[in-house]
Amino acid sequence: MLKVKSQKLKVKKMFGQVMLLTVLLLGGTILGATTIAGYLMIQKIQIASDITNSTKAIFAAATGIEWELFRKFKDPNFPKPVLSNGATFESSVSEDGSVIKSIGTSLRTSRAFELQFVTPALFGLPQP
Numbered sequence: 001m002l003k004v005k006s007q008k009l010k011v012k013k014m015f016g017q018v019m020l021l022t023v024l025l026l027g028g029t030i031l032g033a034t035t036i037a038g039y040l041m042i043q044k045i046q047i048a049s050d051i052t053n054s055t056k057a058i059f060a061a062a063t064g065i066e067w068e069l070f071r072k073f074k075d076p077n078f079p080k081p082v083l084s085n086g087a088t089f090e091s092s093v094s095e096d097g098s099v100i101k102s103i104g105t106s107l108r109t110s111r112a113f114e115l116q117f118v119t120p121a122l123f124g125l126p127q128p
Contacts, residue, residue, distance in 0.1 A: 050109060052106075053106040053107045053108070053109040054106075054109050054111065056085050056086070056087040056104070056106035056109075057087060057104040057105055057106040057109045057110055057111040058104060058111045059083075059085075059087070059104065060083055060087035060088060060089040060104025060105065060106065060111075061089055061102045061103060061104030061111050061112055061113045062102070062104070062113060063081060063083065063089055063102075063104070064089035064090065064091035064102025064103070064104060064113070065091065065100055065102045065113050065115050067080065067081060067089075067091060068091050068093055068100045068102065068115075069100070069115075072093070072097065072100075085106070086106065086107075087104055087105060087106040088104070088105050088106075089102055089103060089104045089105070090102070090103050090105075091103075097117070098116060098117045098118075099114065099115070099116050099117075100114070100115040101113070101114045101115075102114075
């Protein structure tokens with residue numbers, strides 16, 4: 001009789017350990033899943049908030065191209081514009097004047113444009 005009681009006691013102790021391990025395993029799995037979900041949400045929020053700076057950088061780069069075109073065709077002494085939204089741009093013209101490059105920057109985001117002038121002969125068109 002004593003032997004049967006001790007075996008039942010061992011089974012109850014084992015059952016308690018299994019229950020504890022199951023709860024810890026499920027808790028760890030849920031914790032891991034919520035951590036991954038939170039990390040993905042933070043990344044999405046950062047990307048969504050960076051769209052504003054990306055747009056500012058794109059418009060700044062376009063401003064740089066337009067400024068160089070205005071200087072090339074209208075007024076070579078026209079001053080560099082200052083953008084009111086805090087974005088900046090750096091532009092450059094190749095030595096022969098056939099390529100204009102502009103890089104717009106807003107905070108840590110940069111976007112670039114390049115404009116190339118080509119001759120009609122490259123496309124097999126008659127020269128004007």
